[in-house]
Amino acid sequence: MGIVSPGFQGRPRTQEPALPPGQYLTEDFPVLSAGPTPRVSLDTWEFVISAENGSEHRWSWQELMALPQETPMVDIHCVTRWSKLGTNWQGVSLDTLLADVDTGAHFALAHSYGGYTTNLPLDDLRGGQAWVVHTFDGAPLPAEHGGPARLLVPHLYFWKSAKWVRGLRLKTMDEPGFWETAGYHDYGDPWREQRYQGD
């Protein structure tokens, strides 16, 4: 426990479902981005997984939409301390996208239209834990929230859920992404409050 702040009571404690440490609930959907929002046309959109051996797997928008669709309902946790519970998405599981990819890599670097990158262990993208999503609350995902499609990896802080995602580079060595290079944690588990390097 920290030092008590004289006169501070805080919001009334409720019996809400437990949040990760240091988080507060929001009903809004705040935006965190480092630069302008890229506008990506569906005609030219593609998602590419490149394996460490140089092989590439590619999906156009139509091909992505033709894959089996899932509708995860998940809690999301932003490193800027808001959490949003029970969010509704639609998209394609990374298990589906990785099924035919022959790889021995342990890491993935997600990269986005606009240049954003973020790194994750490949195991965290498997086992029903991650999706490429294109629909939020029944409507096409707005550009400021990462549309046309973003990564959704809800068990990690939300910066790992790369907006405007265009592909994954599979790697044998971990390579830090954009925020990870700028001082944020390499892994980002909200339940262990891994916000910054050294946490």
Next chain:
Amino acid sequence: MATSTQRRTPNRWQVGRLVERRVETPTAQTLVLEVPDWPGHLAGQHVDLRLTAPDGYQAARSYSIAGPAVDGPGGPRIEVTVQRVHDGEVSPYLIDVFGAGDPVEVRGPLGGWFIWRPEETAPVQLVAGGSGVVPLMAMIRARRAVGSKAPFRLIYSVRTPGDVIYADELRRRVRDDFGLDVAYVYTREAPEGWRGEPHRIGLADVNTHGWPPDLEPLTYVCGPTAFVETVADLLVGLGHPSRRVKTERFGPTG
């Protein structure tokens, strides 16, 4: 050893104390905190402040640091400017209750992207919406503190003249800091004698008061999400490369 200290210190909570408070507008105040082990920071970085209730409940929020650290008798001092958030949990406490000498836990500096480095010589354009001016003011103050000659322009959108944070200092700096220009956009109510009607920031404002893309300026935009989206789109439309436009957005929560 100094290096390892600097790398570690931002990740540690330490106790700061309120030493001074300045009223900026009816809804914004600047808090000067004495933080004995402050490791130094760059303009644009922020701190986390954490409050603890008697039952152990904690609430933490991020605040932009408003200027360079200064030395006081009890150690380094940093300042943050807090905008009251209606129904907020932390900002009303910091503005109404937090008293001189009271402790608050501090962690920082944080953020390694939305920063201006004093060795930068490129022209800089700053575009602020409301209390988004705080980290941009930190850059203006840092420019002055190091004697930088990088030309700076600030476009500052506010609802009314009474909502301008740092109003007196900005007037003074425009007069005294060579190479600094400030232009205002009023969305609800303009001052007496203002030419034009109150309006939301648009292409003409950015085009007239910003730098042309040919000069390859560094651009920093900070404000509410809708404001930042609008301005960043305008800048890209005017030909500024996305990688030269850094943004920081705050949502309606806090």
